[in-house]
Amino acid sequence: MSKQQRWNELADVKDELASRDWFPGTSGNVSIKVSDSPLAFYVSASGKDKTKRTSEDFLLVDQFGEPVEETHLKASAETGIHCEVYRLTEAGCCLHVHTVDNNLISELYGDAGEITFQGQELIKAFGIWEEEGRITVPIVENYADLSKLSEAVGTVIKQDTKAVLIRNHGITVWGRNAFEAKKHLEAFEFLFSYHIKLQTLNVLNKNQSFGGVKNGTTTIS
Numbered sequence: 001m002s003k004q005q006r007w008n009e010l011a012d013v014k015d016e017l018a019s020r021d022w023f024p025g026t027s028g029n030v031s032i033k034v035s036d037s038p039l040a041f042y043v044s045a046s047g048k049d050k051t052k053r054t055s056e057d058f059l060l061v062d063q064f065g066e067p068v069e070e071t072h073l074k075a076s077a078e079t080g081i082h083c084e085v086y087r088l089t090e091a092g093c094c095l096h097v098h099t100v101d102n103n104l105i106s107e108l109y110g111d112a113g114e115i116t117f118q119g120q121e122l123i124k125a126f127g128i129w130e131e132e133g134r135i136t137v138p139i140v141e142n143y144a145d146l147s148k149l150s151e152a153v154g155t156v157i158k159q160d161t162k163a164v165l166i167r168n169h170g171i172t173v174w175g176r177n178a179f180e181a182k183k184h185l186e187a188f189e190f191l192f193s194y195h196i197k198l199q200t201l202n203v204l205n206k207n208q209s210f211g212g213v214k215n216g217t218t219t220i221s
Contacts, residue, residue, distance in 0.1 A: 003042075003060070006032050010042055011057060013095070013178045014050055017185075022097040023050040028170065029076035031058075032093045032178060033086060039063040043082055045073040063087070080150030081172055088157045091174035093181040098170035101192040106139050108199075110167040114138045117191050125187035126162055135162065137188065142169040163188055 001009075010032040014023075022028060029044035042058040043065070044050070050057075062068050063086070065079035076082075078096060085094045109115040117123060118134035126135050138156035143149040153164050153172065162184050163173035173188060175181035 003034055006034050007042055007058060009178045010093070011053060013093070013182055014044075014057065015053060016182070017095065017097060018050045022099055024098060026050065027098045029078055029082070029096045030094070031079075031082045033091070034060065039086055040068055041082065041086060043079050044076045046076050047074075077146055078149075080146055081153050084150050084154035084157070085172065085174050088154060089161075089174060090176060091181070092176045093178040094172065094174040095181050095185050096170055096172045097185065099189060099192075101189060101196055102165060102171040103168055104196055105192045106165040106167045106169070106171075110139050110141070112139070115165075117195075120191060120194070122187045122190050122194075125183050135160075137161075137163050137165050137171075139165040139167055142167045 010030055014030050017023065017028075017030070026047055026049060028050065031041045031043040033039070033041045040060055040062055043061055045056055045059055048054070048057055056073055059071050059073045059075055060068050061075050061079060063083060065075055065083050067073075067075065081096065082094045085091050105115060114136050116134055116136040119132050123133045123135050128135060138161065140149070140152040140156060143152060149166065153166070156164055162175075163171055165171050171185070171188060173181060173185045175184050
């Protein structure tokens with residue numbers, strides 16, 4: 001696939017997420033891999049209104065997040081997180097959004113360091129088909145030092161990790177391509193919203209559904 005096709009693919013995803021109000025106040029960033037060796041990927045330019053589509057939405061950067069072509073654009077301040085994702089996974093696309101739901105979840109379970117969802121239908125979006133399948137999202141602190149934040153994200157990524165929550169900040173999620181990354185993001189946002197609504201309505205018993213923290217893991221079923 002050509003660089004222009006990658007650009008268009010990323011722009012399409014960006015437009016769709018923007019239509020859902022998932023980039024408030026120019027927040028969030030997206031990227032898509034263009035080549036593996038050497039690593040190069042398009043990433044959001046800093047400070048852009050993501051509800052608009054322009055020719056300056058993205059710039060091409062290398063494995064260190066540095067521009068590989070002459071440009072006046074500045075890469076998103078959180079490009080280092082994308083670098084870690086591409087370094088540690090087989091990702092082809094990485095998405096970072098700020099929503100009320102993912103911020104609430106990250107604050108509710110930040111002390112536990114992770115949240116695990118189990119036995120819910122949307123877990124199938126991650127290729128988990130077992131009846132009591134489960135998926136865990138690690139949560140890291142929102143360090144002001146972005147190098148430290150990127151390092152913290154990298155330390156919690158394991159083979160089966162699909163996303164990382166940053167406390168009171170947002171979620172970074174990835175997939176093999178833009179379609180899969182968006183699918184994973186939609187599934188996580190559904191799970192977050194579903195759980196928050198259950199809490200609000202007090203549908204589940206407190207000890208079994210909300211406060212059950214065992215060995216640092218909060219399991220939501």
